[in-house]
Amino acid sequence: MLAATRRDLLLERLRTDGRLVAKDLALELGLSEDSIRRDLRDLAAAGLCTRVYGGALPISPATGDYAARTTVATESKRRVAAHAASLITRGSTVILDGGTTTLELTRAIPTGLECDVITHSPTIAAALLDHAASVYLIGGTLFKHSAVATGAAAAEMAQRVSAELFFLGVVGIHAEAGLTTGDPEEAAMKRLLASRAADTYVLGSSEKLGAAARHAILPLDEVTAIIADPSDGADLGALEQHAQVIRVP
Amino acid sequence: MLAATRRDLLLERLRTDGRLVAKDLALELGLSEDSIRRDLRDLAAAGLCTRVYGGALPISPATGDYAARTTVATESKRRVAAHAASLITRGSTVILDGGTTTLELTRAIPTGLECDVITHSPTIAAALLDHAASVYLIGGTLFKHSAVATGAAAAEMAQRVSAELFFLGVVGIHAEAGLTTGDPEEAAMKRLLASRAADTYVLGSSEKLGAAARHAILPLDEVTAIIADPSDGADLGALEQHAQVIRVP
DNA sequence: CACGTTCTTGCACGTTCGTGCGGTATCTTT
DNA sequence: AAAGATACCGCACGAACGTGCAAGAACGTG
Known part of the structure; x- marks a missing residue:
């Protein structure tokens, strides 16, 4: 061969x-382990697999959505989340959207910070259990894919709250398409939550910038600001024509 | 491997x-505990889990006292939970109370079982994310100590649901004091949930039997049955004069 | 065809990594 | 306070690794 x-x-x-x-x-294959190892080494060097002790694994560890979940938050995501968390002041009321970036934000909130958090994500609610923050959980039908409560009951509950800040997680941030996500029901919920807060901040880690998904949430000019990480040289200029952009250092 | x-x-x-x-x-896995411990240590060092005595826990569900209790799922608790889970049939609607025993119950539900779960615990909702079960989350003010939604909003939402089964977690099960828990608000919520289900089963792991807390939930004769673990030789006879007791093997 | 070059392969060597075991320390529970 | 469970440390052994080297095959060139 x-x-x-x-x-x-x-x-x-x-x-x-x-x-x-x-x-x-x-x-x-009837070869020595040395030859196989050499192959694996070369493939890994070419970026086609990841070398591990005893063999090799695909680049993206494991399979399916599991990978998406265990993927350690990217550095970009962490930076954006940390900056967003710094906007929360003692005594303020904030609404936290669902998603991995807002979960990262939750972890960046100081444990001792006394504030009021409203969320429709049980994951985020659970993450806040050991925080000083008081939590108001919006219930409803659990939308499994993004782990948030949606539907009529959730909408009704959301309509009754109001807050100073809303941190919005999205799938895509695009100069023309605006803010988008993958599910229409979810988009409606995000829109509703945005209407219940005085200021809405979009969490724009690098992989979101320039991307667009199927369902529109809001146009760019209806949010207070986009907290963006320009580290990968994304074109923030186009966005800045439609919305205020906060660059995280 | x-x-x-x-x-x-x-x-x-x-x-x-x-x-x-x-x-x-x-x-x-057929390995020594040392190897597993080494793995856990490394994973914890990588920030992917939290190391606790006897094993490890996810990062998010806090490191507070609630998390601490989730570790020590006693053998008794597991047995009771497993038997309770076996009562859930395909297509049925069940209400799950909050608490460590019901969390154990949640883990005992087969991943593929299609049923409807109603809960006011974000922790349990999160645990059901990768199950086939559809989840209806009751929202409200989060009561940190036991990690459940309570208050007026939760009550209102709970009043609108109805189910076949309710699995009730308690602090104490006592022949005279009945079913008790540590917080009055929580007790009211449990009482309300019980009224919304045709049958109420109490999860009676061994440490609950004979114990009593400050706030009454229900008298014993108002529940369908107590699922109890008699392994520690608790006096089930006294309970059986007031309620049906299911002994788990 | 003859020759040198390059590539591949297997082997030997020292090094690194993963694992299990014994001993000791620490935590939990009674 | 004592006993049992669990954790950590150091050690030893084997498996896997990388490297250097030599033999052979494939290839190009004169």
């Missing part, structure tokens, strides 16, 4: 099995 | 079970 063919076979195996074990491959 | 794969598996377990027990994992 050609060495190049073998590399392809390894990659295909990696796709189907989700992992490569040096020992097994050596036995199966 | 690759060591790296094992770490991923642990993280996935952590997400589905909400906890990792070193002893069990060692037995299940």
